[in-house]
Amino acid sequence: MIRDASSTEQANTVPPLSATNVKIVEPTIFDLSSPGRIGVTMPASDVPTTALPPKELLRSELPLPELAEVDVVRHYMHLSKFNYSVDSGFYPLGSCTMKYNPKINEDTCRLPGFLHTHPLQPIETVQGNLVLMYTLQEWLKEIGGFAAVTLQPAAGAHGEFTGVLIMRAYHKSRGDAKRVKMIIPTSAHGTNPASVGMMGLQVVQVPSDERGNVDLKALEAACDDTVVGMMLTNPNTLGLFDENIEKVIKLVHRCGGLMYGDGANLNALLGIVRPGDLGFDLMHFNLHKTFSVPHGGGGPGVGPVGVAAHLADFLPEPLVGIVEDGDNDTPPLYGFVTPAKSIGRMKAFHGHFGGGFVRSYTYIAMHGPDGLKDIAQYAVLNANYLLAKLRDTYRVPFDRICMHEFVAEGRFEGSDVRALDIAKRLIDYNFHPPTNYFPLIVHEALMIEPTETENKDTLDAFAEALIKIAEEARTQPDLLHNAPSATQFGTIVDEVKAARELVLCCWLPDNYDANA
Amino acid sequence: MTYIPISPKERDAMLEAIGVKSLDDLFEDVPARHRFPKLNLPPALTEMEAMNELSGLAQSNENVRSDLISFLGAGMYNHYIPSVVDHILRRGEFYTAYTPYQPEISQGTLQAIFEYQSLMVALTGMDVSNASHYDGATATAEAVSLAYAQFRSKRKKVVISPTVHPQYRAVIRTYVQGMELELAGDDPNADLDSQPDELTSLIDDNTSLLIVQYPDFFGRVYDYTKLIEAAHAKGALVCVVANPTALALFKTPGSMGADVVVGDGQPLGIPMWYGGPSVGFFTTRKNFVHKMAGRLVGETIDNRGQRAYVLTLTAREQHIKRERATSNICTNQGLIALGTAVYLSLLGKKGLRQVAELCYQKAHYAAAQLSQIDGMGLCFTEPFFHEFALCVNRPVEEVNAHLLEHGILGGYDLGQDYPALKDHMLVAVTEMNSKEDIDTLVQVLSEVSHD
Numbered sequence: 001m002i003r004d005a006s007s008t009e010q011a012n013t014v015p016p017l018s019a020t021n022v023k024i025v026e027p028t029i030f031d032l033s034s035p036g037r038i039g040v041t042m043p044a045s046d047v048p049t050t051a052l053p054p055k056e057l058l059r060s061e062l063p064l065p066e067l068a069e070v071d072v073v074r075h076y077m078h079l080s081k082f083n084y085s086v087d088s089g090f091y092p093l094g095s096c097t098m099k100y101n102p103k104i105n106e107d108t109c110r111l112p113g114f115l116h117t118h119p120l121q122p123i124e125t126v127q128g129n130l131v132l133m134y135t136l137q138e139w140l141k142e143i144g145g146f147a148a149v150t151l152q153p154a155a156g157a158h159g160e161f162t163g164v165l166i167m168r169a170y171h172k173s174r175g176d177a178k179r180v181k182m183i184i185p186t187s188a189h190g191t192n193p194a195s196v197g198m199m200g201l202q203v204v205q206v207p208s209d210e211r212g213n214v215d216l217k218a219l220e221a222a223c224d225d226t227v228v229g230m231m232l233t234n235p236n237t238l239g240l241f242d243e244n245i246e247k248v249i250k251l252v253h254r255c256g257g258l259m260y261g262d263g264a265n266l267n268a269l270l271g272i273v274r275p276g277d278l279g280f281d282l283m284h285f286n287l288h289k290t291f292s293v294p295h296g297g298g299g300p301g302v303g304p305v306g307v308a309a310h311l312a313d314f315l316p317e318p319l320v321g322i323v324e325d326g327d328n329d330t331p332p333l334y335g336f337v338t339p340a341k342s343i344g345r346m347k348a349f350h351g352h353f354g355g356g357f358v359r360s361y362t363y364i365a366m367h368g369p370d371g372l373k374d375i376a377q378y379a380v381l382n383a384n385y386l387l388a389k390l391r392d393t394y395r396v397p398f399d400r401i402c403m404h405e406f407v408a409e410g411r412f413e414g415s416d417v418r419a420l421d422i423a424k425r426l427i428d429y430n431f432h433p434p435t436n437y438f439p440l441i442v443h444e445a446l447m448i449e450p451t452e453t454e455n456k457d458t459l460d461a462f463a464e465a466l467i468k469i470a471e472e473a474r475t476q477p478d479l480l481h482n483a484p485s486a487t488q489f490g491t492i493v494d495e496v497k498a499a500r501e502l503v504l505c506c507w508l509p510d511n512y513d514a515n516a
Numbered sequence: 517m518t519y520i521p522i523s524p525k526e527r528d529a530m531l532e533a534i535g536v537k538s539l540d541d542l543f544e545d546v547p548a549r550h551r552f553p554k555l556n557l558p559p560a561l562t563e564m565e566a567m568n569e570l571s572g573l574a575q576s577n578e579n580v581r582s583d584l585i586s587f588l589g590a591g592m593y594n595h596y597i598p599s600v601v602d603h604i605l606r607r608g609e610f611y612t613a614y615t616p617y618q619p620e621i622s623q624g625t626l627q628a629i630f631e632y633q634s635l636m637v638a639l640t641g642m643d644v645s646n647a648s649h650y651d652g653a654t655a656t657a658e659a660v661s662l663a664y665a666q667f668r669s670k671r672k673k674v675v676i677s678p679t680v681h682p683q684y685r686a687v688i689r690t691y692v693q694g695m696e697l698e699l700a701g702d703d704p705n706a707d708l709d710s711q712p713d714e715l716t717s718l719i720d721d722n723t724s725l726l727i728v729q730y731p732d733f734f735g736r737v738y739d740y741t742k743l744i745e746a747a748h749a750k751g752a753l754v755c756v757v758a759n760p761t762a763l764a765l766f767k768t769p770g771s772m773g774a775d776v777v778v779g780d781g782q783p784l785g786i787p788m789w790y791g792g793p794s795v796g797f798f799t800t801r802k803n804f805v806h807k808m809a810g811r812l813v814g815e816t817i818d819n820r821g822q823r824a825y826v827l828t829l830t831a832r833e834q835h836i837k838r839e840r841a842t843s844n845i846c847t848n849q850g851l852i853a854l855g856t857a858v859y860l861s862l863l864g865k866k867g868l869r870q871v872a873e874l875c876y877q878k879a880h881y882a883a884a885q886l887s888q889i890d891g892m893g894l895c896f897t898e899p900f901f902h903e904f905a906l907c908v909n910r911p912v913e914e915v916n917a918h919l920l921e922h923g924i925l926g927g928y929d930l931g932q933d934y935p936a937l938k939d940h941m942l943v944a945v946t947e948m949n950s951k952e953d954i955d956t957l958v959q960v961l962s963e964v965s966h967d
Contacts, residue, residue, distance in 0.1 A: 021821065022817055022821060022822065022823045023820070023821055023822045023823065024822070024823050025623070025822050025823065025824075026627065028627070028630070028631055028634070029631045029634075029635075029857070029861045030631070030634060033864075037864075038864070038866060038867065039598075039600075039861065039862035039863060039864055039867060040598050040862050040863050040867045041867075042596075042867060042870045042871055042874060042947060043874075043947075045873070045874055045877045045878070046950060046951040047877055047878050047881035047951050047954070048881060049877060050876070050877055050880035050881065050884070052765075052873075052876070053737065053766075053899040054899075056739065056767075057737055057739055057766055057767060057899060058765060058766060058767060059641075059763070059764075059765065059766060059767045059768055059771075062638075062639075062764055062865050062868065062869055063638045063865070064635065064638055064639070064860055064863075064864050064865045064868060065861060065864055065865070066864045066865050066866070067861055067862070067864060069598075069600060069862065072600060072858065072861045072862050073600055073603070073604070075861070076604045076607075076628070076858060077604075077607075079623070079624035079625075079627055079628055080604075080607045080609035080610055080624050081609065081624065082621075082622070082623035082624035082627070083609040083610065083613045083621065083622055083623070083624035083625055084613065084618070084621035084622065085608055085609045085610070085611075085612040085613040086608070086612035086613075087608030087609065087612045088608070088609065091614065093614055096614055098614055099519075100519050101611070101612055102519055104563050104566060104567060106606060106611075107567070108566070108567065108570040108571075108574075109789075110602070111570060111571060111574035111575075112574065112579050112581055112582065113573070113574030113575050113576070113577040113579050114574050114577070114789065114790065115579070115787040115788075115789060116579040116580050116581040116582075116594070116787060116788060117577050117578075117579050117580065117788065117789075117790045118580060118586060118588050118592060118594070118788050118790070118925065119592055119788065119790050119791030119792075120588055120590055120592070120928055121578070121588065121925060122916065122917075122920065125577065125578040125584070125920070125925075126577045126578070126790065127576055127577070128572075128573035128574055128575065128576035128577040129573075129577055129790045131573060131576075132573050139557060142555055142556055142557055143555060143557070145553075154650035154651065154654065154792070154793070154847075155650065155845075155846065155847045156846065156847075157844045157845055157846040157847070158650060158654075158845075160844065161844055165690065165693060168693070168694070190841075190846075191844045191846050193839035194839060194841040194843070194844035195844040196839055197839035197840060197841060197844070198661075198691075198694060198843065198844055199693070199694030200694040200695065200696075201694070202839075203839045240545075241543075241545040241546055242545075243545050245547065246547055271552065271553070271555055272543055272546060272551065272552065273543075273546045273547070273550045273551055273552075273553065274550065274553050277550045277553065278547065278550060294611045294612050294851075295611075295612065295613065295614045295615070295850075296610070296611050296613075296849075296850045296851030296852075296854075297610055297611070297613045297614070297615070297616065297622075297624075297625035297628075297629075297850040297851060297854065298614070298615040298616065298625065298629075298647070298811065298847055298848050298850030299615075299648075299793075299847035299848050299849045299850045299851065299852070300650070300792075300793035300795075300847065300849045300850075300851065300852055301847045316690070343690060343693070344686055344687075344689055344690035344693075345653075345683060345686040345687050345689075345690055346654075346687065346690060347650055347651050347653050347654050347687060347792075348591060348651050348652060348653035348681070348683040348684060348687065348780070348791070349591075349592065349651075349683070349790075349791030349792055350790065350791040350792065351791065351792055352792045352793040353789055353790040353791055353792055353793075354787065354789030354790060354792065354793065355789065355792070355793040355851075355852075356792075356793065358570070361570070362566055362570055364557070365558065365560075365561050365566050365569065365570075366517045366560055366561050366562070366563065366566045367517070367518060367560055368557060368558060368559045368560030368561070369554070369555035369556075369557045369559075370560065371517065371518045371560045372555065372557070373552070373555075374518050374520060375518065375520070377539040377540075377542070378520045378522060378527075378539075380539075380542045380543070381522075381527065381530055381531070381534075381539060381542065382522075382530075384534045384536075384542060385530040385533055385534055387534075388533045388534045388535070389533070401534075401536075401542055401544070401545065423618070424620070427618065427620055427621055432614075432618065432621065433618055452518075452519075452520050453519050453520065453521065454521070455521040455522055455526070456522060456526040456529070456530060484620050484621075487620050487621060488623075489619070489620045489621075489623050489818050489820075489822060489824055490620070490818040490819040490820040490822070491620065491818060491819045492619040492620065492816060492818050492819075492824055492826050495816065495826055495828070497816045497817070498814035498815065498816035498826045498828040499814065499828050499829055501814075501815075501816075502644075502802075502805065502814055502828070502829075503814055503815035503816075504630075504633055504644045504645070504805070504812060504813070504814055504815075504828075505630070505633050505634035505637045505644065505645065506630070506631065506634040
């Protein structure tokens with residue numbers, strides 16, 4: 001099945017794309033394979049040989065590539081150069097908080113004591129891990145203003161799912177079975193309604209008012225005794241702190257609903273305000289956004305959930321707790337505890353310990369309370385500075401002091417240039433584009449989040465590029481339509497082709513019917 | 517210590533451009549009574565102090581490379597990781613990139629995921645793979661969602677073998693809370709000797725999915741072909757939870773007729789890291805590709821006629837479908853999936869088979885030696901891979917405490933999950949265990965049996 005020059009079947013299995021004389025920039029790892037090459041030699045067996053099980057139980061062919069170590073290293077080095085990254089440049093991707101990831105985190109998370117511990121070891125042998133997890137739980141409680149925290153969820157969306165399960169379990173435990181509706185603003189991340197959908201609950205959408213806040217009238221109309229709660233991102237996806245946040249929460253609480261915070265935008269609030277103090281009953285943290293766990297090209301994320309006291313009993317099991325008190329001579333013994341009415345387990349083992357908890361612990365420890373506040377203040381400073389430089393060139397539909405990000409419109413009167421064209425043209429100026437077409441409530445949205453780890457020169461250069469692009473949109477719109485043109489890869493013209501032909505691996509499944 | 521690259525002078529110039537006097541003035545929308553709380557956190561550490569503190573925590577653990585000889589597995593395994601894997605994962609171009617939504621400047625990540633998908637397909641014998649899930653347990657839960665959606669929520673029963681990892685079964689129980697599903701077979705008191713045939717009687721016309729593990733939680737290897745045929749005869753789908761190292765040696769679930777093959781990719785070059793992050797692989801048949809959750813990378817061309825890759829079938833995903841999406845999954849485990857791809861590329865056809873055979877040989881040597889100890893014995897007689905259930909005839913906790921005194925991390929206590937297997941431990945042996953390690957285990961356990 002593999003594309004292998006020595007294979008006679010090859011002619012039948014090469015994807016049809018090759019027939020169009022496609023230029024190949026970097027062969028796949030399967031293309032590079034040459035029979036007989038070896039990348040790693042394992043030691044010979046040092047035990048007496050046992051016969052293998054009967055042939056019927058064994059596989060006859062293992063169709064993996066064969067390469068030498070240098071082949072593998074060069075291949076992945078070549079691939080790495082095709083990527084834009086925070087280490088190489090400005091990445092103002094709204095709602096994603098693409099901040100610089102400190103290098104020390106890469107070293108602390110790889111300390112052998114963390115790297116090579118098994119999740120089922122006796123707790124006495126992993127007190128270092130458990131102290132770290134316990135402390136991180138405590139710190140997140142303090143930062144968010146919550147009574148308890150689970151570190152288990154693997155990503156923001158996983159945290160949301162955890163949160164919805166907790167909300168449902170809370171109402172159920174009170175015999176309140178009629179609550180089936182979740183209120184979600186039209187500006188919400190797609191994961192919010194999807195998390196609700198997974199639980200078989202209904203979504204009730206509420207719009208924003210003319211200042212970008214939750215429309216209080218619409219919210220009041222939606223609030224009744226069938227409401228599970230409300231899921232709200234604050235600052236919202238327009239980058240605005242809801243001016244009526246306490247009223248919003250009061251309305252939801254008054255009808256017996258719970259207030260869920262989507263912590264995607266927590267970077268703007270560190271040391272500024274604690275969501276728990278505002279009345280949020282629960283919230284997920286995104287350690288990969290706010291607390292510098294690198295995004296890894298799409299994961300792993302880390303999505304702990306904090307809850308107020310009345311929800312603590314419903315958290316996933318297990319949590320880290322003190323299982324034996326210490327005294328003057330001995331430290332306490334840390335171990336696992338199960339909340340009384342736990343919703344259950346969200347994933348195997350204890351969550352993203354190495355890649356997540358250790359990095360975030362390092363980051364919080366190095367910032368302290370004042371450093372955390374600096375993060376939020378400078379993230380908000382940078383966003384407002386860019387807003388000030390761009391508002392005369394790009395229309396900003398909800399224009400007031402923003403938090404860590406803002407949303408501009410990527411369109412101009414009398415021009416056919418769209419947000420996507422502007423985004424692609426930014427690539428020619430060596431900037432990663434902002435998030436576009438989100439939130440859905442702004443036409444041709446360009447959502448810009450600079451983060452606190454960019455200097456003034458970068459922000460000036462970025463603003464200058466966007467102003468220049470606006471001029472190009474008037475004078476040479478084709479420059480934008482055809483962008484990017486200065487990159488190794490051109491426009492991916494054919495997303496339709498990808499979806500229609502569905503070539504999802506280095507060879508085509510036998511008898512694949514593209515039209516099925 | 518912060519990472520803010522703005523001088524006080526630059527800050528003041530920026531505040532002036534904005535038209536406010538101080539940083540605090542930017543936060544007037546925040547209710548005054550809650551603004552600027554005093555956070556009760558320890559004061560900031562410098563890099564040197566932080567490194568000391570974290571090193572201290574790490575060193576207070578006993579790790580399985582320098583402190584302990586490990587025979588603990590049960591879903592996470594101590595394998596050798598070639599140096600190349602981490603050198604690639606430390607490339608900032610990979611680990612500080614976001615999800616590849618801008619394909620023109622993300623071809624590195626996209627091609628790497630495409631190759632990961634290909635490698636997983638090759639390993640499992642299936643048609644298609646997605647870009648991965650959080651771990652093996654959540655990937656298994658997503659298989660339940662796929663089957664539930666496939667039958668438009670009409671088949672209300674899922675049959676789970678009790679020999680699927682207990683934590684995976686627990687995660688499935690959590691995930692289905694909103695689904696009105698009946699979970700059958702998920703019974704730790706079931707007859708573990710008569711698996712897997714006993715499951716056939718549980719499968720009926722209302723069953724959407726059967727889930728079995730391969731090798732099962734006790735390390736046993738079964739050919740599930742007949743069982744899968746029986747499930748298909750009732751119209752149900754079958755999900756096989758597989759150990760990827762075992763797939764280098766044993767026949768593929770794909771060739772047995774499985775509809776979905778999932779598992780945890782940790783054995784493929786990923787450190788145990790006290791439980792995560794690992795990566796859940798998810799492969800299926802081509803006819804289920806539209807029902808599969810998670811990201812997918814497909815091949816296409818750019819406007820210069822170059823082969824290129826792009827995220828495809830995104831219309832299935834939550835940011836388009838919102839509440840109608842079958843899953844809310846957004847991230848994959850990108851970087852970890854890359855790690856497994858590098859590992860598989862490096863070990864290749866011969867290397868991975870060699871690792872699997874070493875595991876098999878060493879585990880069988882250990883089993884043969886251990887079963888000769890007075891009062892101990894293997895619990896099952898079926899063929900096994902690199903784990904086996906050993907009866908130690910006294911509380912496992914006690915035995916393990918004794919082993920620990922000799923620097924040995926003993927096997928998983930099966931009595932925690934299966935009442936019938938009280939005093940049984942699950943012993944895992946990999947290529948990392950030398951004959952000497954195994955002989956030490958045998959010797960210390962012999963002493964225990966004579967105590």
